[in-house]
Amino acid sequence: MLIELAAEEPQSPVVPVVPEIVIGLICFGVIFFVFYKKLVPSINKVLEERRAAIEGGMEKAEAVQAEARQTLESYKEQLAEARHEAARMRQEAQEQGAALIAEMREEGQRQREEIIAAGHTQIAADRKQAAELLRQDVGNLAIELAGKLVGESLEDHARQSRTIDRFLDDLERQAEGGVPAQGQGSEAGR
Secondary structure, three states, X not given: OHHHHHHHOOOOOOOOOHHHHHHHHHHHXXXXXXXXXXXXXXXXXXXXXXXXXXXXXXXXXXXXXXXXXXXXXXXXXXXXHHHHHHHHHHHHHHXXXXXXXXXXXXXXXXXXXXXXXXXXXXXXXXXHHHHHHHHHHHHHHHXXXXXXXXXXXXXXXXXXXXXXXXXXXXXXXXXXXXXXXXXXXXXXXX
């Protein structure tokens, strides 16, 4: 029948033949039904899985981002605490340094005073020793000079005592009667 229809009338290429339209619609319906029952659910399932994965990934990303923010805040707090601790330790070190400097100054002052006191003591001892040596030297010079005046050596202590006694006796006689002393005549000759 189709062949007869096709042979009988020449048809326009623009206007479709009705039986072809019906057969085309039936084939389209069958293919659509198969796609709708088999292919669309699997495509929807894949799309749903992707959407869930994307949403889950976004939720995970948000959770990770929140955790990162929390960690960042924690690090900032720790950094602030560390800076505060460093400032406190610096302050303590400065205070300890100042205390150590003050202590060293006090120790230096104390040592200086001890050195000055020891120096004064040493000077006093040296002065006393020098005075003692000076007295001995002056005494020796006086004895030597007296020995030259008297005319005898006064190195021996007993001799010194006798010479001094004789000198004093001569001085007493001289004061009483005007008699010249024994040692004066011999000194004049020298």
